[in-house]
Amino acid sequence: xxxxxxxxxxxxxxxxxxxxxxxxxxxxxxxxxxxxxxxxxxxxxxxxxxxxxxxxxxxxxxxxxxxxxxxxxxxxxxxxxxxxxxxxxxxxxxxxxxxxxxxxxxxxxxxxxxxxxxxxxxxxxxxxxxxxxxxxxxxxxxxxxxxxxxxxxxxxxxxxxxxxxxxxxxxxxxxxxxxxxxxxxxxxxxxxxxxxxxxxxxxxxxxxxxxxxxxxxxxxxxxxxxxxxxxxxxxxxxxxxxxxxxxxxxxxxxxxxxxxxxxxxxxxxxxxxxxxxxxxxxxxxxxxxxxxxxxxxxxxxxxxxxxxxxxxxxxxxxxxxxxxxxxxxxxxxxxxxxxxxxxxxxxxxxxxxxxxxxxxxxxxxxxxxxxxxxxxxxxxxxxxxxx
Amino acid sequence: xxxxxxxxxxxxxxxxxxxxxxxxxxxxxxxxxxxxxxxxxxxxxxxxxxxxxxxxxxxxxxxxxxxxxxxxxxxxxxxxxxxxxxxxxxxxxxxxxxxxxxxxxxxxxxxxxxxxxxxxxxxxxxxxxxxxxxxxxxxxxxxxxxxxxxxxxxxxxxxxxxxxxxxxxxxxxxxxxxxxxxxxxxxxxxxxxxxx
Numbered sequence: 001x002x003x004x005x006x007x008x009x010x011x012x013x014x015x016x017x018x019x020x021x022x023x024x025x026x027x028x029x030x031x032x033x034x035x036x037x038x039x040x041x042x043x044x045x046x047x048x049x050x051x052x053x054x055x056x057x058x059x060x061x062x063x064x065x066x067x068x069x070x071x072x073x074x075x076x077x078x079x080x081x082x083x084x085x086x087x088x089x090x091x092x093x094x095x096x097x098x099x100x101x102x103x104x105x106x107x108x109x110x111x112x113x114x115x116x117x118x119x120x121x122x123x124x125x126x127x128x129x130x131x132x133x134x135x136x137x138x139x140x141x142x143x144x145x146x147x148x149x150x151x152x153x154x155x156x157x158x159x160x161x162x163x164x165x166x167x168x169x170x171x172x173x174x175x176x177x178x179x180x181x182x183x184x185x186x187x188x189x190x191x192x193x194x195x196x197x198x199x200x201x202x203x204x205x206x207x208x209x210x211x212x213x214x215x216x217x218x219x220x221x222x223x224x225x226x227x228x229x230x231x232x233x234x235x236x237x238x239x240x241x242x243x244x245x246x247x248x249x250x251x252x253x254x255x256x257x258x259x260x261x262x263x264x265x266x267x268x269x270x271x272x273x274x275x276x277x278x279x280x281x282x283x284x285x286x287x288x289x290x291x292x293x294x295x296x297x298x299x300x301x302x303x304x305x306x307x308x309x310x311x312x313x314x315x316x317x318x319x320x321x322x323x324x325x326x327x328x329x330x331x332x333x334x335x336x337x338x339x340x341x342x343x344x345x346x347x348x349x350x351x352x353x354x355x356x357x358x359x360x361x362x363x364x365x366x367x368x369x370x371x372x373x374x375x376x377x378x379x380x381x382x383x384x385x386x387x
Numbered sequence: 388x389x390x391x392x393x394x395x396x397x398x399x400x401x402x403x404x405x406x407x408x409x410x411x412x413x414x415x416x417x418x419x420x421x422x423x424x425x426x427x428x429x430x431x432x433x434x435x436x437x438x439x440x441x442x443x444x445x446x447x448x449x450x451x452x453x454x455x456x457x458x459x460x461x462x463x464x465x466x467x468x469x470x471x472x473x474x475x476x477x478x479x480x481x482x483x484x485x486x487x488x489x490x491x492x493x494x495x496x497x498x499x500x501x502x503x504x505x506x507x508x509x510x511x512x513x514x515x516x517x518x519x520x521x522x523x524x525x526x527x528x529x530x531x532x533x534x535x536x537x538x539x540x541x542x543x544x545x546x547x548x549x550x551x552x553x554x555x556x557x558x559x560x561x562x563x564x565x566x567x568x569x570x571x572x573x574x575x576x577x578x579x580x581x582x583x
Contacts, residue, residue: 040446040449053484073458140452141456141458168455170449170453
């Protein structure tokens with residue numbers, strides 16, 4: 001018997017497992033007739049999932065947590081039984097900002113701490129001269145993009161709420177906004193960093209994985225009640241996604257996957273730009289060297305698809321740090337409970353994999369993150385770093 | 388009435404016709420302070436300047452995510468903003484999403500007053516989409532008429548028929564082949580173009 005499902009997505013490379021699962025017949029093989037609905041905003045995806053217009057959605061991991069905790073919006077318990085993508089973001093800055101940072105960094109900008117310190121010096125000198133604060137774009141208040149930018153600059157003492165402007169921009173508008181000088185830099189997912197590089201209006205400063213080595217980026221999100229009532233359907237969907245993930249990771253399928261994603265009703269950019277993301281071979285500046293990294297973007301490798309509650313705890317810690325949520329043991333537990341490795345394990349059997357870093361998060365600064373002590377993480381960062 | 392007049396409403400919609408329809412509807416209902424924001428670059432700055440009590444935005448607009456930031460940082464807007472969500476009223480959320488519109492309000496405004504505005508907005512959005520459908524249908528009908536007239540002319544000339552005979556022939560063929568007259572007409576026009 002075929003089960004019909006409506007699933008919402010935002011046109012980004014990190015929807016690849018979902019898009020391939022539907023378009024390559026992995027869903028059909030599981031008896032699922034999936035209608036993919038391309039959306040224009042995360043707010044729409046969230047609302048349509050919440051009221052049941054979507055059965056499932058490609059969703060920012062922090063939005064699933066915020067929705068479950070009732071932060072900034074109506075409280076709807078969401079569960080994330082499958083991680084669609086780990087990492088995949090980058091920080092891109094305009095050429096002038098890159099040069100201004102370089103002028104403040106005699107040892108170069110490769111190390112995120114050095115670049116953050118350069119930013120701190122630049123921000124201070126601009127303030128002295130009475131110049132307007134720098135503006136950075138990110139995709140949503142509850143997004144890894146927001147938290148990565150904040151974590152990076154705050155590590156060198158830049159206050160993201162006082163010293164710079166952080167503005168939300170829809171991903172497809174990022175590049176234009178950089179070209180029009182509405183923003184000086186941004187943090188966004190693929191393919192938009194590479195698109196900016198190709199147009200020579202932006203330089204990638206850091207891959208997101210250079211700031212935080214491993215972070216859940218997008219999850220398959222379903223309502224808790226839906227998961228409870230449709231266990232078998234959910235299992236079939238997870239199997240289809242896992243097959244799609246393996247298909248995407250096999251290098252021999254890359255051309256086909258990139259062509260599929262390039263379709264106008266999917267991500268809708270050239271296959272070559274998409275390929276750089278999937279291959280983990282980014283060009284940071286037009287005509288520049290290739291930065292190859294196995295860790296830039298992961299779909300199914302190294303158990304990336306298995307939900308990691310430590311990531312949920314880290315994301316919740318950032319919400320507390322930046323005033324989006326109060327700190328409480330209940331909310332910490334609630335945040336971690338959104339990520340459901342138990343559902344994943346029920347479908348795929350026990351799956352143990354060594355985390356890539358000792359704490360499973362691997363931020364570039366500060367002590368290792370402990371998901372049983374969010375308060376310690378907050379104490380570390382309570383005092384601004386010296387300028 | 389005076390209460391309505393004091394409420395400032397911003398409409399963020401890149402479709403100027405729909406925005407105008409909504410603005411008219413609100414004005415008729417006594418809401419005289421309606422601002423239309425159709426240029427969405429620097430949207431927050433524009434909203435900061437307009438300082439509305441209620442913001443209505445169409446769901447096709449990617450800038451909806453920009454508005455979500457208003458809940459976070461109150462200094463970018465003059466007053467705190469909340470989304471219009473009445474948890475007790477799932478039907479009204481459903482209706483607004485179906486109609487393709489979302490409402491953001493200044494915190495503390497009475498829900499009943501906003502409910503009225505939202506209902507009015509939903510009905511105008513639905514009216515617009517009905518209008519759009521009718522317009523599309525009328526356009527199709529007009530194009531059908533044009534193509535049938537051309538096919539009629541071709542048949543009259545080629546087979547030396549009167550206008551009525553040509554039309555009757557097409558209608559009979561359409562009935563036999565279980566197709567629309569416009570489709571038969573299109574085949575005749577295409578064939579005639581090929582044989583030119």
